[in-house]
Amino acid sequence: MAEKTLTRTDLSEAVFREVGLSRNESKQLVETVLDHMSDALVNGEQVKISSFGTFSVRDKSARIGRNPKTGEEVPINPRRVLTFRPSHLMKDRVADGNKS
């Protein structure tokens, strides 16, 4: 499963077909969308796309980790991580589309 991988090129091709802008402009617009989402997240904002899902930033506190190979303790610094929570619509569509 999941053999095929789509990239920015496929998304800009879809925009090109759907809206009829040039390929170049379609590509730039895909980039702009991703840039705006990234910037909002980096500013600590939540990005909520109805019927798609919600991206949120969470703060993780420092903890002691362990190198699983050597057993050595290593400090893990506090950090911010991004989580994506898919909408019910997306969950249903993915579950239905992949039913065996």
Next chain:
Amino acid sequence: MIRSELIQKIADENPHLYQRDVERIVNTIFDEITDAMARGERVELRGFGAFSVKKRDARVGRNPRTGESVSVEEKHVPFFKTGKLLRDRLNGRG
């Protein structure tokens, strides 16, 4: 930020486009990602992150209220992994 704010930002930066077209552009991008995952495909957006589908095996679950066992069928769920560049930016690097 919500979908309409994202659309507005892009419309403001691109005064030569109709608002309606900006809406279609933004909606197309998200629809395309969902459609790909519904087909079991991955969507890899370097620097931002990758959307993929994970399989959850069938299992015996329990109704938390009654304690009764119920069989839960195998299912597929959407998954997102943050890209390296974005992860670094979230932590003030790059």
